Amino acid sequence: MKTVVVGVGSSVLTDDAVGLFVARSLAERFASRDDVEVLENEEAGFTLLEDAVGYDRMVVIDSIMTGAEPGTLFRFALEDLEETIHAGAPHGLNLATVIEFGRRQGLAVPREIVIYAVEAEDTLTLGEELTPRVASRVEPIAEEIAAEMF
Amino acid sequence: MSKRITIDPITRLEGHGKIEIFLDKNGDVANAYFQVPELRGFEKFSEGRMCEEMPRITPKICGVCPTAHHMAATKALDALYHVTPPRTAILIRELIYNAFMFEDHALHFYFLGGPDFVVGPDAPKAERNVLGVIAKVGLEVGGRVIEMRRRVRNIITSLGGRVIHPVCGLPGGVSRGLTEEMKEEFTATAAEAVDFGKFSLDLFAKVVLENKDYVDLIAGDIYKHKTYYMGLVDDENRVNFYDGMIRVVDPDGNEFAKFAPADYLDHIAEHVEPWSYIKFPYLKAVGWKGFTDGPESGVYRVAPLARLNASDGMATETAQAAHDQLYETLGGKPAHNTLAYHWARLVELTQAAERLVELMDDPEIMGDDIRTLPTEKPDEGVGVVEAPRGTLFHHYKTDERGVITQANLVVATVNNAPGICMSIEGAARGLIKGGKVNDGLLNMVEMAFRAYDPCFACATHSLPGQMPLVVEVKGPDGEVLERLSQFVED
Numbered sequence: 001m002k003t004v005v006v007g008v009g010s011s012v013l014t015d016d017a018v019g020l021f022v023a024r025s026l027a028e029r030f031a032s033r034d035d036v037e038v039l040e041n042e043e044a045g046f047t048l049l050e051d052a053v054g055y056d057r058m059v060v061i062d063s064i065m066t067g068a069e070p071g072t073l074f075r076f077a078l079e080d081l082e083e084t085i086h087a088g089a090p091h092g093l094n095l096a097t098v099i100e101f102g103r104r105q106g107l108a109v110p111r112e113i114v115i116y117a118v119e120a121e122d123t124l125t126l127g128e129e130l131t132p133r134v135a136s137r138v139e140p141i142a143e144e145i146a147a148e149m150f
Numbered sequence: 151m152s153k154r155i156t157i158d159p160i161t162r163l164e165g166h167g168k169i170e171i172f173l174d175k176n177g178d179v180a181n182a183y184f185q186v187p188e189l190r191g192f193e194k195f196s197e198g199r200m201c202e203e204m205p206r207i208t209p210k211i212c213g214v215c216p217t218a219h220h221m222a223a224t225k226a227l228d229a230l231y232h233v234t235p236p237r238t239a240i241l242i243r244e245l246i247y248n249a250f251m252f253e254d255h256a257l258h259f260y261f262l263g264g265p266d267f268v269v270g271p272d273a274p275k276a277e278r279n280v281l282g283v284i285a286k287v288g289l290e291v292g293g294r295v296i297e298m299r300r301r302v303r304n305i306i307t308s309l310g311g312r313v314i315h316p317v318c319g320l321p322g323g324v325s326r327g328l329t330e331e332m333k334e335e336f337t338a339t340a341a342e343a344v345d346f347g348k349f350s351l352d353l354f355a356k357v358v359l360e361n362k363d364y365v366d367l368i369a370g371d372i373y374k375h376k377t378y379y380m381g382l383v384d385d386e387n388r389v390n391f392y393d394g395m396i397r398v399v400d401p402d403g404n405e406f407a408k409f410a411p412a413d414y415l416d417h418i419a420e421h422v423e424p425w426s427y428i429k430f431p432y433l434k435a436v437g438w439k440g441f442t443d444g445p446e447s448g449v450y451r452v453a454p455l456a457r458l459n460a461s462d463g464m465a466t467e468t469a470q471a472a473h474d475q476l477y478e479t480l481g482g483k484p485a486h487n488t489l490a491y492h493w494a495r496l497v498e499l500t501q502a503a504e505r506l507v508e509l510m511d512d513p514e515i516m517g518d519d520i521r522t523l524p525t526e527k528p529d530e531g532v533g534v535v536e537a538p539r540g541t542l543f544h545h546y547k548t549d550e551r552g553v554i555t556q557a558n559l560v561v562a563t564v565n566n567a568p569g570i571c572m573s574i575e576g577a578a579r580g581l582i583k584g585g586k587v588n589d590g591l592l593n594m595v596e597m598a599f600r601a602y603d604p605c606f607a608c609a610t611h612s613l614p615g616q617m618p619l620v621v622e623v624k625g626p627d628g629e630v631l632e633r634l635s636q637f638v639e640d
Contacts, residue, residue: 042315105284125190
């Protein structure tokens with residue numbers, strides 16, 4: 001089974017980058033495996049479909065803001081995001097929409113898609129560092145995701 | 151162990167990405183505001199960095215139009231170092247830039263804007279999305295869009311050095327030239343892009359122009375604002391995306407101002423409102439008269455339709471014919487109908503494609519001279535391009551080592567912010583009477599947003615991956631009477 005791991009975020013917007021940090025940690029852990037590809041995506045939207053095609057499984061890691069304790073890890077299935085398919089996004093396309101589009105186009109989209117989201121504290125300040133509470137959770141979260149994956 | 155929760159997309163929008171409509175004592179609209187997230191600390195973030203980093207940093211601010219930021223930053227560096235790139239380098243930059251405009255416009259028309267025209271504004275909510283568009287125009291069209299976009303993006307990737315955030319722009323030129331293999335491939339891609347442009351215009355004619363209801367909708371008074379318009383033009387006043395003079399026309403289409411990008415602060419000022427982070431630009435010479443249109447108000451608009459209005463025409467043949475048809479249908483130039491932005495986007499897509507062909511036909515694009523090395527000390531520079539969503543300004547000041555001391559960006563959407571407010575207020579006034587909110591309000595607000603395609607939330611990517619619109623209708627005392635959003639709330 002071939003897996004693609006995609007860290008999503010902006011590397012210059014503080015905690016928005018937490019998915020990229022976790023992906024980098026996972027890239028080190030999986031460096032010797034040729035059945036796992038780790039990517040960083042700072043654009044999202046349609047490019048997530050381009051990242052997904054050709055893999056059996058996709059693991060997406062992004063930031064989220066729910067009001068929970070910063071650094072909290074959430075796990076979602078694609079279905080959890082599906083209600084947003086039917087919302088006319090004024091700008092941009094979300095993961096569930098582009099994957100469904102790919103499916104209808106007959107592209108080889110992954111059968112299994114898991115989404116991890118890390119609670120962010122600040123995604124609006126320009127900066128290349130995570131806030132301390134979120135930063136301290138990067139390694140434990142990478143550890144947890146790696147354990148759940150295999 | 152991680153736990154599962156249901157995402158409530160509204161939670162991450164507290165305090166921004168929100169539209170607030172205030173009613174007066176009679177239950178009619180008093181004011182409509184929209185609030186957007188503010189990116190904090192850009193100047194501070196930039197200060198103390200080498201200016202060469204700016205073309206690599208600024209594209210990361212936005213996940214949608216990185217190439218526009220890259221190119222504006224690169225041109226700001228040219229100005230900062232007082233260096234003129236060799237013609238080959240300019241042609242290569244233009245090739246990258248027109249490829250980018252083409253793919254961004256294609257994405258918007260088919261996948262983001264399409265729901266309002268291809269599917270129809272009255273279609274049920276569940277079909278007003280890209281999946282509804284493809285269901286209507288056919289899967290093969292979807293496939294064609296994806297394939298075309300992939301090939302055009304390949305021009306950006308091959309020359310830009312990276313898929314998403316190009317790194318090719320340098321002060322005085324670019325980092326690599328074209329190879330013979332690239333020439334062959336890009337020439338074929340450019341020809342196909344022109345076919346795709348014609349195909350898209352035909353599709354628009356068939357699906358939209360042959361449907362009287364749609365034409366009435368576009369040509370009607372909905373979201374019609376008689377504002378000033380701004381856009382870059384070449385020396386014949388034709389639309390140009392990459393470079394030129396900034397031209398402003400008044401609501402009757404007469405030239406009001408024409409100036410070099412470096413002089414932008416002489417012409418544009420920004421008005422601040424306490425309820426929004428966004429600053430509202432206006433024409434200094436006219437003045438700020440509030441969110442109102444007409445020749446007395448300094449509000450101007452940017453982006454596709456504004457660029458067409460601010461020009462004397464298109465720079466290429468098929469695009470010019472499409473331009474003429476647009477104005478004929480809408481009753482002359484300038485056109486003030488916001489929904490015509492979608493149509494203008496296709497006219498521009500066609501020009502971008504035809505320009506790709508012209509650039510590939512120019513023998514000098516294969517030249518070896520791709521960089522003029524800067525020899526002067528840097529001090530201050532302004533770089534301007536037409537981003538898909540409008541005029542984009544980058545302005546940097548440095549010390550003599552090239553370390554940034556001050557940076558100012560006026561991003562495309564900000565220019566359109568007053569117009570967006572006016573469109574929202576117009577929709578609200580039409581659909582809220584005596585305290586009763588018509589069901590169509592959210593759709594009408596959405597349509598205004600989609601026409602401008604504003605770029606507020608592209609700065610952060612946090613889940614759910616898109617900015618839901620939240621509309622709150624408040625009474626005179628500030629109590630929330632209604633809350634609308636596209637999401638199903640439990």
